[in-house]
Amino acid sequence: xxxxxxxxPGMFVQEKEAVTLDCxxxxxxxxxxxxxxxxPSSGEMIFLIYQGSYDEQNATEGRYSLNFQKARKSAxxxxxxxxxxxxxxxxxAMRGPSGAGSYQLTFGKGTKLSVIP
Amino acid sequence: NAGVTQTxxxxxxxxxxxxxxxxxxxxxxxSMYWYRQDPGMGLRLIYYSASEGTTxxxxxxxxxxxxxxxKREFSLRLESAAPSQTSVYFxxxxxxKDTEAFFGQGTRLTVV
Numbered sequence: 001x002x003x004x005x006x007x008x009p010g011m012f013v014q015e016k017e018a019v020t021l022d023c024x025x026x027x028x029x030x031x032x033x034x035x036x037x038x039x040p041s042s043g044e045m046i047f048l049i050y051q052g053s054y055d056e057q058n059a060t061e062g063r064y065s066l067n068f069q070k071a072r073k074s075a076x077x078x079x080x081x082x083x084x085x086x087x088x089x090x091x092x093a094m095r096g097p098s099g100a101g102s103y104q105l106t107f108g109k110g111t112k113l114s115v116i117p
Numbered sequence: 118n119a120g121v122t123q124t125x126x127x128x129x130x131x132x133x134x135x136x137x138x139x140x141x142x143x144x145x146x147x148s149m150y151w152y153r154q155d156p157g158m159g160l161r162l163i164y165y166s167a168s169e170g171t172t173x174x175x176x177x178x179x180x181x182x183x184x185x186x187x188k189r190e191f192s193l194r195l196e197s198a199a200p201s202q203t204s205v206y207f208x209x210x211x212x213x214k215d216t217e218a219f220f221g222q223g224t225r226l227t228v229v
Contacts, residue, residue, distance in 0.1 A: 033215055045207065045220035052215060091159060095214050102214035103148050103167035104175070109159035
């Protein structure tokens with residue numbers, strides 16, 4: 001079974017600084033994908049970034065980048081130049097291997113990020 | 118585009134009552150999902166439907182049933198609500214295994 005672990009329940013970062021949110025995963029499969037979502041206090045789920053297990057380069061989307069270390073089974077989210085609007089819950093998620101399991105999407109428990117002015 | 122639409126947004130039920138949460142997507146996605154979100158627990162998968170005509174159990178299916186009515190609609194039914202089912206419920210859909218899931222705005226359900 002897949003498992004996603006986010007070890008930081010809460011984090012603080014100074015505005016304009018960079019921050020790394022940790023995500024480790026447990027799978028015995030070679031084919032999988034990793035997603036990061038943001039959930040502001042208003043409650044909606046916002047997709048940020050995706051990394052496939054066979055992607056050779058780390059994914060980037062604007063101020064978001066994914067530090068993918070396959071051997072360590074980690075997929076940490078890096079937010080550069082933090083803004084007050086980045087204060088939110090952040091969830092790491094993983095889709096399963098090829099076949100029927102690839103449609104499952106398993107989430108971690110989340111990290112609450114607070115950006116300090 | 119409306120995206121993923123859930124109804125209702127809020128609901129209060131008495132223990133033992135039944136209800137159905139509705140979800141519809143207009144993006145022609147194949148897969149649809151139901152999650153529940155509880156404080157400190159993240160999002161836990163209740164049921165999912167990989168494609169029209171199929172449904173599978175997720176991590177926490179007990180006490181729930183689902184119906185994939187057609188490609189657009191995926192409903193979640195609580196037959197006999199219990200206080201432990203008090204939660205925020207999210208419906209989601211996605212086009213394929215390597216694409217992101219799009220979420221509805223959530224249903225806040227309280228069972229008293």
